[in-house]
Amino acid sequence: MEKYDKKAAALVDRSYQTPEIVNQRLRTLNAMALCRGESVLDAGCGTGLLLEQEALAVGKAGRAEGVDFSEDMLERAGARCADMPQVRLQQGNIETLPFEDASFDAASCTQTLLYVDQLDQALRELHRVLKPGGRIALLETDWSGAILNSHDQALTQRIFGAWDIALANPNLPKRLRPLLRGLGFAALRVEAIPILNSSYSENSFSANMLENYAAVARRRNIISRAESDEWLAGIDGLIEQDAYFFCVNRFLFTAVK
Ligand SMILES: C[S@@+](CC[C@H](N)C(=O)[O-])C[C@H]1O[C@@H](n2cnc3c(N)ncnc32)[C@H](O)[C@@H]1O
Numbered sequence: 001m002e003k004y005d006k007k008a009a010a011l012v013d014r015s016y017q018t019p020e021i022v023n024q025r026l027r028t029l030n031a032m033a034l035c036r037g038e039s040v041l042d043a044g045c046g047t048g049l050l051l052e053q054e055a056l057a058v059g060k061a062g063r064a065e066g067v068d069f070s071e072d073m074l075e076r077a078g079a080r081c082a083d084m085p086q087v088r089l090q091q092g093n094i095e096t097l098p099f100e101d102a103s104f105d106a107a108s109c110t111q112t113l114l115y116v117d118q119l120d121q122a123l124r125e126l127h128r129v130l131k132p133g134g135r136i137a138l139l140e141t142d143w144s145g146a147i148l149n150s151h152d153q154a155l156t157q158r159i160f161g162a163w164d165i166a167l168a169n170p171n172l173p174k175r176l177r178p179l180l181r182g183l184g185f186a187a188l189r190v191e192a193i194p195i196l197n198s199s200y201s202e203n204s205f206s207a208n209m210l211e212n213y214a215a216v217a218r219r220r221n222i223i224s225r226a227e228s229d230e231w232l233a234g235i236d237g238l239i240e241q242d243a244y245f246f247c248v249n250r251f252l253f254t255a256v257k
Contacts, residue, residue, distance in 0.1 A: 044112025048077025
């Protein structure tokens with residue numbers, strides 16, 4: 001994702017409500033172990049899908065704050081959480097969080113740090129706003145480990161490789177643990193959450209993202225329009241033969257301040 005406009009917000013809403021991402025969200029939520037009455041921050045809350053679940057977990061006696069710098073994402077988050085008085089949304093950059101020190105019992109940041117320019121600063125901010133003993137949950141992807149059956153694997157690798165150029169922090173999962181340790185986080189745990197589509201379904205994460213992968217590579221001049229069309233047509237051919245296969249790992253990091 002290179003822009004955070006209405007189109008991107010619609011794509012996030014659609015692709016993040018597929019069963020694989022619903023499962024990922026539930027695992028993130030379970031790992032945070034939120035209790036009634038607690039305060040929680042979702043940094044880079046997007047369209048509010050996780051924030052809504054966090055707000056339900058802390059209840060009306062709690063507080064669920066979402067920060068995102070995209071108005072279009074926040075508009076959807078606002079509509080989603082409209083009848084939840086415990087939810088507050090703010091437009092802002094997670095590199096300079098608009099909260100006092102030690103404001104939250106828990107904080108999450110999912111699929112967002114990969115886009116953030118000042119990564120160290122954003123991690124410091126997440127640490128700062130947590131209370132001592134506060135829990136953090138971070139979720140990230142490394143696209144260099146993505147697998148897709150295609151008729152031209154070299155072209156597929158070039159297309160997935162476009163993420164390494166398009167993102168501020170590609171391949172973050174393998175570097176994140178020492179960064180968190182360096183900030184003083186303890187009880188660090190990491191688990192892999194595979195997004196596995198071993199057959200084709202329109203309501204799957206990868207099916208929703210195929211056009212986007214090709215578009216990112218095109219915009220970065222890594223592939224031409226003809227290569228993009230050929231790649232998508234090749235995948236259509238494999239779908240017809242019931243030979244579709246996609247997998248990429250998300251990595252869930254949890255820690256305590
Ligand atoms: C892929 S979406 C993920 C949304 C949400 N965390 C989720 O998992 O459903 C990435 C979000 O990060 C936001 N974002 C990226 N960089 C940001 C920054 N520096 N400060 C605040 N929001 C940011 C974007 O606007 C977008 O909503």
